[in-house]
Amino acid sequence: MKILVPVKRVVDYNVKVRVKADGSGVDLANVKMSMNPFDEISVEEAVRLKEAGVATEVVAVSCGVGACQETLRAAMAIGADRGILVETDVELQPLAVAKLLKAVCDKEQPQLVICGKQAIDDDANQTGQMLAALAGWPQATFASKVTLADGKAAVTREIDGGLETLSVKLPAVMTTDLRLNEPRYATLPNIMKAKKKPLDTVKPADLGVDVAPRLATLKVAEPPKRSAGERVADVAQLIDKLKNVAKVI
Amino acid sequence: MAILVIAEHDNQSIKAATLNTVSAAAKLGGDVHVLVAGAGCAAAAEAAAKVAGVAKVRVCDAPQYEAQTAENVAELVKGLAGGYSHVLAPATPAGKNMLPRVAALLDVAQISDIVAVESADTFVRPIYAGNALATVKSADAIKLITVRTTAFDAAEAGGNAAPVEAVAAAADLGVTALVGREIVKSARPELGAAKVIVSGGRGLGSGDNYHKLLEPLADKLGAALGASRAAVDAGYVPNDYQVGQTGKIVAPQLYIAVGISGAIQHLAGMKDSKVIVAINKDPEAPIFQVADYGLVADLFDAVPALVAAA
Ligand SMILES: Cc1cc2nc3c(=O)[nH]c(=O)nc-3n(C[C@H](O)[C@H](O)[C@H](O)COP(=O)(O)OP(=O)(O)OC[C@H]3O[C@@H](n4cnc5c(N)ncnc54)[C@H](O)[C@@H]3O)c2cc1C
Numbered sequence: 281m282k283i284l285v286p287v288k289r290v291v292d293y294n295v296k297v298r299v300k301a302d303g304s305g306v307d308l309a310n311v312k313m314s315m316n317p318f319d320e321i322s323v324e325e326a327v328r329l330k331e332a333g334v335a336t337e338v339v340a341v342s343c344g345v346g347a348c349q350e351t352l353r354a355a356m357a358i359g360a361d362r363g364i365l366v367e368t369d370v371e372l373q374p375l376a377v378a379k380l381l382k383a384v385c386d387k388e389q390p391q392l393v394i395c396g397k398q399a400i401d402d403d404a405n406q407t408g409q410m411l412a413a414l415a416g417w418p419q420a421t422f423a424s425k426v427t428l429a430d431g432k433a434a435v436t437r438e439i440d441g442g443l444e445t446l447s448v449k450l451p452a453v454m455t456t457d458l459r460l461n462e463p464r465y466a467t468l469p470n471i472m473k474a475k476k477k478p479l480d481t482v483k484p485a486d487l488g489v490d491v492a493p494r495l496a497t498l499k500v501a502e503p504p505k506r507s508a509g510e511r512v513a514d515v516a517q518l519i520d521k522l523k524n525v526a527k528v529i
Numbered sequence: 530m531a532i533l534v535i536a537e538h539d540n541q542s543i544k545a546a547t548l549n550t551v552s553a554a555a556k557l558g559g560d561v562h563v564l565v566a567g568a569g570c571a572a573a574a575e576a577a578a579k580v581a582g583v584a585k586v587r588v589c590d591a592p593q594y595e596a597q598t599a600e601n602v603a604e605l606v607k608g609l610a611g612g613y614s615h616v617l618a619p620a621t622p623a624g625k626n627m628l629p630r631v632a633a634l635l636d637v638a639q640i641s642d643i644v645a646v647e648s649a650d651t652f653v654r655p656i657y658a659g660n661a662l663a664t665v666k667s668a669d670a671i672k673l674i675t676v677r678t679t680a681f682d683a684a685e686a687g688g689n690a691a692p693v694e695a696v697a698a699a700a701d702l703g704v705t706a707l708v709g710r711e712i713v714k715s716a717r718p719e720l721g722a723a724k725v726i727v728s729g730g731r732g733l734g735s736g737d738n739y740h741k742l743l744e745p746l747a748d749k750l751g752a753a754l755g756a757s758r759a760a761v762d763a764g765y766v767p768n769d770y771q772v773g774q775t776g777k778i779v780a781p782q783l784y785i786a787v788g789i790s791g792a793i794q795h796l797a798g799m800k801d802s803k804v805i806v807a808i809n810k811d812p813e814a815p816i817f818q819v820a821d822y823g824l825v826a827d828l829f830d831a832v833p834a835l836v837a838a839a
């Protein structure tokens with residue numbers, strides 16, 4: 281069974297981004313880029329399924345600029361077998377990414393696609409669900425546990441109030457939540473090996489997908505700043521402030 | 530044209546997040562209809578009809594909506610969406626799960642997690658863990674939107690008597706089955722709707738300490754309990770306690786952060802709270818940069834003292 285893992289190149293989660301002075305976006309010049317943390321969890325899960333003998337091949341896919349090759353190499357260093365770059369300089373929105381991934385699925389025929397639940401840059405939380413809809417497949421989002429058997433995936437999901445377990449027919453799309461696993465660190469030998477693994481590049485036009493954005497970003501602004509308040513000396517002063525100044529208790 | 534709000538409900542009652550979503554819908558101009566899709570959900574439909582500002586409730590009561598799976602609900606909404614200019618759902622796990630599926634079926638973009646309505650086609654949404662606010666304009670004929678509930682006041686839950694109309698069920702796709710749910714019942718207020726939240730982090734050191742120290746404080750203040758990711762990952766409390774970029778977004782009147790360092794992912798979930806209190810023994814902890822009242826102290830002394838004095 282083949283597993284496809286879409287991996288996105290995003291600003292590293294430790295970076296605090298700055299809004300550009302002209303309000304056209306955030307300043308991404310010279311900031312550290314990494315794989316979306318949820319996608320590391322996805323790659324790890326797929327590789328574990330392969331190590332357990334459940335999956336036979338793990339294919340990583342990234343859509344975006346040429347530098348996404350680094351993200352694919354990082355996925356291969358964790359253990360993905362090969363990579364596919366859908367290369368474009370166009371600003372990709374989730375629906376476009378989902379269409380590209382659908383086209384890749386048509387070619388590759390995976391039984392399972394493991395997306396991250398959200399990308400930490402745009403926080404859209406859409407792509408996996410959209411891909412499932414376009415493919416006509418079931419979906420199991422926000423997964424914290426998965427077992428595959430008899431052409432079905434049993435997926436435990438993080439929902440309001442607790443957990444729910446769904447049984448979905450394969451092929452299906454799953455999206456990963458934080459507690460699914462803890463991704464391994466790629467070792468140096470595996471990073472070296474990853475450089476030799478196959479990486480194919482295709483263009484959206486080769487896949488017959490129109491990636492034109494549907495949403496126009498008119499402006500990007502700094503949120504209202506919250507400034508530090510005051511230090512209180514002790515519990516008594518804290519209570520006094522909360523009761524008599526803030527009046528919240 | 531009218532606006533459709535997808536209700537979040539448990540067949541008996543409407544979840545609070547629906548009330549905020551109705552308020553967001555009211556800002557768009559047009560009649561607000563609410564869809565209640567469930568099984569044996571007449572009581573929830575009646576509750577929706579009482580919500581202020583609702584012009585009509587459309588109820589789809591059929592066995593295939595018992596578990597409200599994204600596949601079946603999206604199929605139903607796809608069929609109804611043609612009659613609406615906007616379709617809205619709360620940006621809760623349920624809404625985030627279902628609505629993008631409808632968007633793809635209709636071949637339109639989704640605008641996620643809006644915090645303001647500028648006009649019928651222009652919205653503000655946070656990106657990069659709330660470190661930037663993007664104003665986006667949609668060119669699609671039908672606009673699909675999830676709503677950050679903390680950004681809109683709740684509509685009055687009573688006083689209205691909107692007509693309730695049945696709609697036919699869509700096909701049962703039969704691709705997903707619910708195996709089970711483990712829902713933790715709590716007598717405390719819902720995290721998303723609470724006025725006061727007491728939230729604990731790794732500084733508490735264990736689940737036992739978390740409960741021993743924070744529950745009495747929450748009891749005293751009538752507060753909901755929250756947590757950092759580190760506390761959830763360490764198993765102190767269940768997953769749905771997590772506040773942050775990838776957990777719940779909250780904005781209570783009072784947020785008390787105990788033993789939480791204030792990572793950007795955590796701040797993203799609580800920095801719109803009215804008053805923030807931080808209790809941390811490290812004077813350099815970033816949480817103090819957003820706290821209205823910062824107390825540098827050992828939480829094992831400060832929290833019991835707070836319980837005794839509050
Ligand atoms: C050069 C460039 C500039 C951009 N500038 C902007 C901008 O200024 N403003 C803006 O709003 N958007 C911009 N985008 C688009 C944006 O980065 C996202 O690709 C898009 O909005 C998808 O949203 P999301 O990642 O939050 O989706 P989500 O639905 O949150 O992503 C969930 C999951 O989908 C998968 N996925 C998502 N995207 C990709 C991908 N590209 N390749 C592989 N898997 C993927 C991953 O598994 C991910 O974990 C830009 C894109 C590019 C390439």
Ligand SMILES: Cc1cc2nc3c(=O)[nH]c(=O)nc-3n(C[C@H](O)[C@H](O)[C@H](O)COP(=O)(O)OP(=O)(O)OC[C@H]3O[C@@H](n4cnc5c(N)ncnc54)[C@H](O)[C@@H]3O)c2cc1C
Pocket residue numbers: 293317318400729730731732733756757758759760771772773774775776777787788789790791792793794795798808809810811814826827828829
């Ligand atoms: C993709 C991604 C998503 C994430 N999403 C979230 C999210 O949604 N929510 C979230 O919270 N985090 C999230 N995180 C994690 C985040 O980066 C931090 O790791 C986490 O918030 C830290 O939790 P903490 O503050 O409890 O722990 P720590 O950072 O370890 O802080 C513990 C604090 O307790 C204090 N302390 C210790 N002992 C005492 C004592 N006796 N008395 C007083 N103070 C004490 C310490 O000084 C310290 O400041 C995410 C990370 C990633 C990569």
